[in-house]
Amino acid sequence: MNALVLNAENRTAEQQRISPPVPAANELLVKVIAISLNPIDPLYVQNPLASSGRVIGSDFAGVITRTGPSVPTSTGLKEGDRVAGFLQGACSVNERPGAFAEFLTVPWDLVWRVTSGISIDEAVGVSLVGLTAAQAIWYRLGLTTPFPYDPKDILEEHPEWKIGSPTDEHDTAPVNFFIYGASTSVGLFAAQMVRLSAKASNKTFRLFGTASKARWEMLRAEPYVYDYLVDYLDDDWPEQIQKLADGGGMHYTYDCISEGDTVERTASILAKNGRSAIVRSREGGAWKGEGLPVEPIYGAVWEGLGEEVQYQGFTVKQSPAARGFAVAFYKWLSVALGCELRPIPIRLMPGGLKNVVEDGFQLLGAGGMKDRHVKRTEEWMRPVSAEKLVYRI
Ligand SMILES: NC(=O)c1ccc[n+]([C@@H]2O[C@H](COP(=O)([O-])OP(=O)(O)OC[C@H]3O[C@@H](n4cnc5c(N)ncnc54)[C@H](OP(=O)(O)O)[C@@H]3O)[C@@H](O)[C@H]2O)c1
Known part of the structure; x- marks a missing residue:
């Protein structure tokens, strides 16, 4: 699969072909359809805590393609269901893969269901923030x-x-x-x-x-x-x-x-x-x-x-x-998003994984608001204001 992988020596991330992950018994295998960016994603690419080779990125939304054998049937989660969540990406020393890839695995109770009234592009801007x-x-x-x-x-x-x-x-x-x-x-x-x-x-x-x-x-x-x-x-x-x-x-x-x-x-x-x-x-x-x-x-x-x-x-x-709080919140989100809680505006960025570093990370700087000075003239490179940057994978 294609994934955005940390190159810690050069303080960047590159699109590479790697083996897709295999879900553990309590996990879901998710085909990622969209990702959204958070300031911590570029922060820990430019100031790496993790070692090279780690898949970067946090927020994802996509479709379940396999459920591990211990995922309770009472959850109703099944192949083809739309879900969203976040992983830790390269934002720690601990060796855990992130979300900016074509497939990922995640514990079944750390996702929430994206209901029919919500688009995947809207859903992907919700989980982490x-x-x-x-x-x-x-x-x-x-x-x-x-x-x-x-x-x-x-x-x-x-x-x-x-x-x-x-x-x-x-x-x-x-x-x-x-x-x-x-x-x-x-x-x-x-x-x-x-x-x-x-x-x-x-x-x-x-x-x-x-x-x-x-x-x-x-x-x-x-x-x-x-x-x-x-x-x-x-x-x-x-x-x-x-x-x-x-x-x-x-x-x-x-x-x-x-x-x-x-x-x-x-x-x-x-x-x-x-x-x-x-x-x-x-x-x-x-x-x-x-x-x-x-x-x-x-x-x-x-x-x-x-x-x-x-x-x-x-x-x-x-x-x-x-x-426990995250699980309770996600359970609520599965029914409340779109009625009690509204998704926030998104900016759909052109291109896919390979454009994240050269465009999206440029817009977010190295984590601090005071470092955001982009001088590019393309329409999608205007300063980020009250919106999430979203890429389709
Ligand atoms: N503790 C955690 O676990 C955690 C989790 C998520 C995020 N964070 C941190 O939370 C912060 C916000 O993240 P985010 O994703 O919500 O950011 P964001 O959406 O990218 O923030 C962009 C907004 O920041 C506003 N802004 C820029 N400089 C400002 C300033 N000096 N004073 C007031 N507003 C300013 C801009 O407002 P205008 O357009 O109005 O100018 C813009 O709308 C980041 O530092 C992030 O790393 C922490």
Whole structure:
């Protein structure tokens, strides 16, 4: 089969012919129809953690071509069904193949079903960033889930998160939620999830965010419905948010950029007892913040795969509880995507696997937003804004 394979010495990836994988007893063999790109895909090609020869890439959507003998028949999963999910790609030291290939194998419970109302191109933009946002909103920040889920197991692993609600349960005042980077793919799902939690908890939320002005109209409309937006290019955006909130602080913040001074500035608008989550680790060095009122909660989406991950100079421990949440989330996604949760906009890129490095990875830079400076003139090489880059395989 064709696959996009890491060349660690030259810090690139190349299309190669390799043997297709064979599914283990609890796995599915999936023929990949589309892949979508995440900033971590180019980051760990340009700064390799893995060794040469590893298939790169995370997000996939495709069709089941074989089910392992231990896949329960009660799942109803069978050849020809459309599914989506993500693998870890070359984003760790651990030797596990990624998704940018014609075929891949995946445990049966770490995919979700793509129902008939959703296209494969839409579906492929959901799994990794959707789970990233879901982990932050629903178990790190602890908002109410719109599906049955008991956070007991995850709180046993992380007792430090069990700190009570930042708002008084009898308080009828709105809950203030702030998203830095509202037009990121993660942010587009996070906003929808805050709205779903508001409905599930019967509380009023006010949603605040930063995005470039060009995205405000989209973000004020369904399904995001921001109440207040400011431009992150304005130097005084934290003051603008405080003014819009009548001096009240944010009960929850989610920094979907976590780069440079964004974590520190986001912390400056947090209410007393407020909680904050971030997308990049302090250890990775993307941001600096001294004397923060609370240490923001970081987590890697890989936890959801339930394996230990050696990553960015530290180890993400194996977490059965995080895997359990991913399975519950995917089960919900199989029925909720298209009605309760909307897929986010996609940009269908020309070409296939062989164009990923020369085009898609150019657009995403080496992981950081500040490194994205592409000077190409083709229509599909415009800057990425509120959308996922998708390739058909
Ligand atoms: N912890 C994890 O497991 C995990 C998982 C997934 C992603 N991530 C990280 O999360 C971040 C977002 O990923 P993504 O895939 O959602 O990104 P993305 O969709 O590629 O983000 C693109 C958006 O970023 C916005 N942007 C660029 N620079 C900005 C700045 N300085 N301030 C505010 N917004 C800015 C742009 O907004 P405008 O168009 O409005 O200018 C653009 O819409 C990345 O750093 C990624 O590595 C972490």
